[in-house]
Amino acid sequence: MRGLQWLRAAEGDPLATRLRGHPADAPPAISDPLSRSTTGTVVVDGASAAELLASGNGLADWRPTGTRVMAVAAEDIEPADPADVAALADGPAPAISGVPEELTDLVPTAELLCAKAYADLLGADPDSLLGAAPVLDNLVCPQETAVTERMLAAVDDLRAALCARTPAFFLAVVAPRLTADLVTRAAAASLASGQWPDVEGAVERARAVYPPVRLYLTTTTEDVSVAGEVIPGDSQVAVLTGPAALPRVLDLPLAYATADAVLTAIARRHPRLVSTGTALDRPFAPVTGGLAHLPVESLRTEFLLAQS
Numbered sequence: 001m002r003g004l005q006w007l008r009a010a011e012g013d014p015l016a017t018r019l020r021g022h023p024a025d026a027p028p029a030i031s032d033p034l035s036r037s038t039t040g041t042v043v044v045d046g047a048s049a050a051e052l053l054a055s056g057n058g059l060a061d062w063r064p065t066g067t068r069v070m071a072v073a074a075e076d077i078e079p080a081d082p083a084d085v086a087a088l089a090d091g092p093a094p095a096i097s098g099v100p101e102e103l104t105d106l107v108p109t110a111e112l113l114c115a116k117a118y119a120d121l122l123g124a125d126p127d128s129l130l131g132a133a134p135v136l137d138n139l140v141c142p143q144e145t146a147v148t149e150r151m152l153a154a155v156d157d158l159r160a161a162l163c164a165r166t167p168a169f170f171l172a173v174v175a176p177r178l179t180a181d182l183v184t185r186a187a188a189a190s191l192a193s194g195q196w197p198d199v200e201g202a203v204e205r206a207r208a209v210y211p212p213v214r215l216y217l218t219t220t221t222e223d224v225s226v227a228g229e230v231i232p233g234d235s236q237v238a239v240l241t242g243p244a245a246l247p248r249v250l251d252l253p254l255a256y257a258t259a260d261a262v263l264t265a266i267a268r269r270h271p272r273l274v275s276t277g278t279a280l281d282r283p284f285a286p287v288t289g290g291l292a293h294l295p296v297e298s299l300r301t302e303f304l305l306a307q308s
Contacts, residue, residue, distance in 0.1 A: 004039070004064060005141070013038045015238055017214060019062065021141040021284040023292075027214075030240060033227035039064050041217075042237045046245030048227045053239065053247050057218040060236060061139040065170040070150045072138050072155055082249045088167040089175075093257035094121040099269040103252050104276075106266070106294040110183040113262045114176045122168045128157040133177040136250075136287045140217055140238075143284055175255050178212045181290030182259035184279075185210045187266070188294055191275045197267035203260045212241045213250050214289045239270075272299040 008016030014030050015037035033048035041062070044052060059074040079085045094117040103109055111130060119126040131154025134143050138151060156175060162169040186206035190196045215238055222233040231237060239245070267273070277295035282288070 002297070006215065008038050011038065015039060015041060015043050017091075018286050019140050021137065021286040023281040023283050025202045027072065031256045033148050034229050034231075040236065042231055042235050044226050044231075044237055044239050046242040049239045049245055052218070052220070052226055052237065053216075053245060055221075055224060057221055057237075059139065059247075060217045060219040062141075062217060063236065070138055070140075070142070071152055072135055074139060076155065076164075076306050077135060077170060079167055079170040079249070081167075084167040085170050085249060085252075088171060089252040091121075091226045091254055093254065093261040094118070096258075096261045096265040097172065099265050101269075103266075103270060103273065103298055106187055106273075106296050107184050107291050109266070110180040110187070110262060111176070113265070114258065115178040117258055117262065118172060118176050118179075122162060122174050124158055124161050124168075125177075128154040128161070129172055129176045130154070132158055132173045133171045133180075134284075136177065136213065137285045139287065140215065141284045141286050144197050161305050168290070170249075171252070171254070174250065175252055175258075177288055177290065178250070178252065179262070180207070181210070181267075181288055182206055182212065182295070183262045184254065184291045184294050185261050186259065187273075187296075188275075188279050188291065190267075191273065196273055197271040199263050199267045203263060204258060207256065208243050210239040210289065211241055211246060212252070212255065213241050213246065213287050214240070215249045215287050216241050216250070218247070274299060 005016045005020040016039055018027055035043045037043055049278045058078050061070045061073045115126040115129040119129055119238050123155055131150040134147055134151050142240050158169055158172045182203050188204040189206055190199050217238050220231055220233050220235045224231050276297045279291050280293040282290050282292040
C-alpha cells in the first residue's frame, strides 16, 4: 500500500502525497472544495464539509481496492455509540504527576505523561496506550513493521482490559496521541516565542494552528451534498480538517483539558526550559501530524532554585 501511495504521489496526486506521510513533503494545496483522487477517494475541503461532518459518518480506513489492507481497521476501534464517547470526553482532566527532573526531548516526556494520565483514568496499562498511539495514522498510512507489531499487541491488550467498542477503549487508542501532540506543539510555540513558562492559553492557540487531526477518512452512508455536488452513498471521503472543521468523534474536550494540565505541569517543574535544536515532524502521520522530536534542556540554575 505504501508503494501505491508513493506511485500516485509521484504522478502528482495531492491526496496520495498526504497519505504517504513523508515529513519532507509540504502539504500540497487542494484549492477545489471537492475533488477526486486517483486513489478512488473523494477529497473534501474542511470548510465545505459541515454537512458531511455533522452527518455522523464514522471512521474509515483506506481501502483503494475495496478490501481491508491496514493492520488495524476502523471497525477494530470505532465505538458502539459515539454519544457515549462524547459523554466520557466531557469529564475533567486527570491529575498529572511524575514530570521528570531532567529533559532532553519533550516528545517522549509528553507521550509518557499523557499515557499515564489516561491509564489512571481508564484503568489500563500505560505501555499499552503508548503502543497503540499510531492507530489513527495507521488507518490511512502503513506504519513500520516494529511499530505495527507493537500497535497490534497493544490494541489486543486494551481490548481485553477495556472491552471492544466501549468509549474507554476508543479513548485509550486515540486520545493519548492527540493530547501529547497538542502538548508538544504548544510547548514548541511557547519556547519559540519566548513566552515559556507562561503557558496559559498555549494549547488553545496551538489548536488554532494545528488541529488535533489534519485528515479524516470516512465512508458515506447515504447521498450527501457538498459544495453543490452530490457524493453518493458508500463513497470513501477524505476530509481535510481544520480547527473549525473537526469530526465530532475526535473533537475531545478531555484531550484539550489534559493537554493543558500536562503542559502546565511541565512548565511549573521546568520554568527555565530552552530549545536546543530543531523540532522534527513525525513520519507516517498524515492524520495526526505531530512532532517526533522536540530537543530541550532545563537550565541548571532551575534545579538550584527549586532546591532553595
